[in-house]
Amino acid sequence: MTTTLASSPIIMTDSARILLVDDEPLNLEILAVHLDSPAYTTASAENGLEAWKMLDADPDGFDAVLLDRMMPVMNGMELLGKLRADPRFVSLPVVMQTAAAGKEQVAEGLRQGAYYYLTKPFEREVLLAIVEAALEHRRNRLALADDRLDPGTLIEGAFRFRTLGEARRLASLLARACPNPDQTVLGLTELMVNAVEHGNLGITYREKSALNEKGTWRDEVDRRLALPENARRFATVCMRRLADAITFTIVDQGSGFDWPSYLEMSPDRAFDSHGRGIAMSRMLSFAAVEYSGNGNTVCATVAT
Secondary structure (H helix, E strand, O other): OEEEOOOOOOOOOOOEEEEEEOOOHHHHHHHHHHOOOOOEEEEEEOOHHHHHHHHHHOOOOOOEEEEEOOOOOOOHHHHHHHHHHOHHHOOOOEEEEEOOOOHHHHHHHHHHOOOEEEEOOOOHHHHHHHHHHHHHHHHHHHOOOOOOOOHHHOOEEEEEEOOHHHHHHHHHHHHOOOOOHHHHHHHHHHHHHHHHHHHHOOOOHHHHHHHHHHOOHHHHHHHHHOOHHHOOOOEEEEEEEOOOEEEEEEEOOOOOOOHHHHOOOOHHHOOOOOOOHHHHHHHHHOOEEEEEOOOOEEEEEEEO
């Protein structure tokens, strides 16, 4: 059985609420000015303890945290550790803003779960690109459909998808077959979106970086989807339930990519607006992620 889902873009109806955490009032003011837009609502805290109290009181109240590393009372790394140890905040994206940009400091933050980085001082365009990347991570979780499906009814199936909307909706459906759907949907969405944008549409890493900075990534995806040569290009995902695992095999029609360098979270890419999806999938969503051939086929495994 092969099924195609109609495209349905994911839209946040309300502005994204972002918590700004920094002990310097001037930095808080600069961040607030850069994020002065109907798309965002900001709140601020001057140290990690104050931020923790705000988050603890309203666990679902924020869509992202912009976190300074060096602060009194409770520093950024201490707050990050508390967030990652608390299941209420497992999918809350944290953007670490720091003047300490050495590889050791970045690697420490990555190990703690800070997958998005900003170096002080930062430009507005870079800030917005990083914030949007973090919010996309959040949207993928919120895209998970209401639990109207018994996970045990999904045994095996093959599906095809062409657009980003189709990929996200299909990932939400298939994640329901897994023991922890809110974790699985994050990684499955990343792998399926990669199959569309980097696989079938051929958007390179460098091209996406430039498109994100200009805020035109979605426009370019739509433009390439409309090209005649891409009209019949689909990616497929095959789901199969085994005795002790569920596998998802995703295949696109692209020319592949240098996949080994993206399996680990690299400090060299920590300050980019993208490029962490595959590594995050391995760490957060799957027991294994295995690419084959030129990189246009990937098998992700969920333990059951």
